[in-house]
Amino acid sequence: MNQDIITVTSPLLPSLDEFHDVLRDIWDSKWITNNGSFHKRFESALCEYLKVPYISLFTNGTLPLLTALQALRITGEVITTPFSFVATTHSIWWNNCKPVFVDIDPSTGNIDPDKIEAAITPKTSAIMPVHVYGQPCDTVRIQKIADKYGLKVIYDAAHAFGVEVNGNSILKAGDMSTLSFHATKVFNTIEGGAMVMHNAETKKRIDYLKNFGFAGETEVVGPGINSKMDEIRSAYGLLNLKQVDAAIEARHQVAIRYREALHNVPGITFFEDMPGVRHNYSYFPIFVDSEKYGMSRDELYFKFKEKGILGRRYFYPLISSFSTYRGLPSASPENLPQAQKMADSVICLPMHHDLSQDDVERVINMMLN
Numbered sequence: 001m002n003q004d005i006i007t008v009t010s011p012l013l014p015s016l017d018e019f020h021d022v023l024r025d026i027w028d029s030k031w032i033t034n035n036g037s038f039h040k041r042f043e044s045a046l047c048e049y050l051k052v053p054y055i056s057l058f059t060n061g062t063l064p065l066l067t068a069l070q071a072l073r074i075t076g077e078v079i080t081t082p083f084s085f086v087a088t089t090h091s092i093w094w095n096n097c098k099p100v101f102v103d104i105d106p107s108t109g110n111i112d113p114d115k116i117e118a119a120i121t122p123k124t125s126a127i128m129p130v131h132v133y134g135q136p137c138d139t140v141r142i143q144k145i146a147d148k149y150g151l152k153v154i155y156d157a158a159h160a161f162g163v164e165v166n167g168n169s170i171l172k173a174g175d176m177s178t179l180s181f182h183a184t185k186v187f188n189t190i191e192g193g194a195m196v197m198h199n200a201e202t203k204k205r206i207d208y209l210k211n212f213g214f215a216g217e218t219e220v221v222g223p224g225i226n227s228k229m230d231e232i233r234s235a236y237g238l239l240n241l242k243q244v245d246a247a248i249e250a251r252h253q254v255a256i257r258y259r260e261a262l263h264n265v266p267g268i269t270f271f272e273d274m275p276g277v278r279h280n281y282s283y284f285p286i287f288v289d290s291e292k293y294g295m296s297r298d299e300l301y302f303k304f305k306e307k308g309i310l311g312r313r314y315f316y317p318l319i320s321s322f323s324t325y326r327g328l329p330s331a332s333p334e335n336l337p338q339a340q341k342m343a344d345s346v347i348c349l350p351m352h353h354d355l356s357q358d359d360v361e362r363v364i365n366m367m368l369n
């Protein structure tokens with residue numbers, strides 16, 4: 001029997017012929033970066049697809065997080081979740097701010113709004129939640145808390161490309177949202193990212209900041225950075241945008257099959273679709289209760305690995321347990337019981353647009369036997 005490796009993800013690639021054609025255009029124009037025509041067209045196309053008024057492209061999903069904190073002049077303490085990819089907390093640290101970890105809501109994996117207020121001090125200036133796995137945060141409640149205490153809200157929406165709640169983009173919440181277009185994401189530009197903002201002034205300021213702070217040939221208006229997306233990745237992104245809906249639908253079908261096959265397995269739980277939400281199926285996390293399933297999460301993870309099925313323990317360990325952060329008072333395990341439980345029980349099953357039915361059945365059979 002063919003025991004090919006089944007990877008947890010696989011990049012969505014544009015047609016090579018079409019990509020070759022756009023490369024020819026770029027070569028002919030000799031304009032390869034600095035807000036060229038593909039960059040402009042890609043920004044417009046993304047605004048339309050994502051149903052947002054303004055977007056600014058970046059070279060990855062980490063730099064817009066750093067830049068958002070800079071642009072909003074965030075200082076002091078930033079409330080965030082430990083259940084994410086390290087870049088979320090690193091961006092706070094790189095801005096000389098102190099991350100304050102708040103536990104998660106186990107029904108979504110996202111920061112628990114009930115626990116945010118207790119973490120606010122006179123030094124708090126912002127909240128940085130994450131729509132983890134593309135599951136929408138409770139943006140209404142988070143905004144209410146932010147308004148009450150005068151805090152900014154920056155959403156790390158790295159996983160939430162195309163996610164909508166009641167027909168509205170989740171990216172419209174808060175002061176700014178950031179996206180990652182890394183190769184592993186639902187939508188990719190190989191490396192890449194973006195920031196979504198709500199007005200033209202902010203877009204202008206972010207465009208200056210991602211280009212060293214230049215506001216013209218001779219004027220620098222702030223301590224900017226270089227995080228501009230080039231023409232080649234912009235063209236690649238434009239091509240990939242044409243096929244992202246089909247890719248999300250293919251992922252949806254995989255999620256349907258996983259749920260159908262696993263819903264009666266004792267000790268295995270997973271998230272259902274939320275009412276009114278257009279999900280992007282960026283991940284398919286399952287949670288293993290070792291007593292009921294008869295095997296621990298790590299035993300299952302290594303059993304998968306032995307059989308060539310590469311799940312990922314996303315997100316494990318918790319960010320708060322890494323050496324940089326574990327000394328923080330909010331990083332203590334007693335403060336984060338739900339996040340710890342989720343990190344200790346999660347495996348993300350293989351999930352991508354290119355997963356064959358046979359592959360999906362192989363994953364399921366491994367879990368049932």
Ligand SMILES: Cc1ncc(COP(=O)(O)O)c(C=O)c1O
Nearest residue numbers: 060061062085087158180181182
């Ligand atoms: C939640 C989250 N935030 C930020 C990032 C950083 O994005 P990038 O790898 O594009 O820098 C990632 C992913 O890689 C992520 O998963």
